[in-house]
Amino acid sequence: MAPEGVDLAFLDGMHLFEFLLRYFANAERRSRGNSLIAMHDCFPLNAEMTKRVHAFENRKDKTFAGWWTGDVWKIIPILRKYRPDLVLKGVRSPPTGLLFATNLDPNSDVLFENYLRIVTEFKAVENSEANLRAAYEQVEFVEARALRGFDHSLHFAL
Secondary structure, eight states: OOTTOEEEEEEOOOSSHHHHHHHHHHHHHTEEEEEEEEEESOSOSSGGGGOSSOOGGGOSOGGGTTOOOTTGGGHHHHHHHHOTTSEEEEEOOTTTOEEEEESOOTTOOHHHHTHHHHHHHHHTSOOOHHHHHHHHTTSEEOOGGGGTTOOGGGTTOO
């Protein structure tokens, strides 16, 4: 581990929001306030990609049937509700985007202390087109090229 905290953490893996939530909380604990945490697959193209189990043979959207994000998009409303102090920005990078978080607090225990409550609450949230749109509206999108030469002290004020 970097003795002064990591500069950038890239979170990708299990396509279930409760895993990403745990990954995020642990990455934040090892960060600094101006570190960046990038999260993969948070902007699926449609609700079919968000199923908790990938069953491509049952998909109607045959063009994207091999793409699966699971329900990690739920990290957006979770962080907005439980960590409104975070700065979140989206990048429309193909195929399913990246979500960046900064203004981190390595001393925050909010996500750890509320983990079971959050999981119970958000498992009940439907993976619908309307809920996806509502989540996307909670994030400002920036161009990927805006991150080149990024000055962490700006906290995405680009």
